[in-house]
Amino acid sequence: MKIIIILLVIGIVLVLCGLAFINSGLFDVAATKPEIEIVKWVLQTTKEKSVRSHSKDITVPNLDDETFLEIGFNNYDQMCVGCHGAPGISPSVIGEGLNPEPPDLSEVAANMTPAELFWITQNGIKMTGMPAFGPTHSDEELWGMVAFMQELPDLSPEKYKALKEESEKMPKEHKHGDHSH
16 A cells, blocks of 8 residues: 555656746747657657557558559648758758758658658648648548659659659649648
8 A cells, every 4th residue: 555655646746847847938839949859759659659550541642543643742842842852952941940850751751651651741740840631631632642752762863853844844733622722
């Protein structure tokens, strides 16, 4: 019984210390201040395990369809380049100012499954600046971006530029579900 009381007191003290820390304002939430390594590890590990768990039952369509790649390039170029960059293109000042820093998808996409990329694109990631595109885009559009992201690791800056030039020849107005850009 004595051990239970001691553990209960320790638990209450820890909760009170945590609340005192939260309310103290001591933790610097500025995006210009990097997290300490243990915080980075906790956040990164939590994100990876969550994405893996939530994406495990997603059925991946055939992403080799050229239509997916065309849709994917256009959406990636308009919605992702600003934060993630592209071959030969650095992120914008907004992307450079985010903390955590958005990953270079031409490097990390090769290490993620299509289902994981889809889940992140559809749902976003809390407190990272990664928006959820699922509420505003169809699954077909999201799978298109996934198909294109899978091509990024092998895409040269010259090929990306050629795709961009080809895309710019298309009509400027195009529709996505119930909205347009």
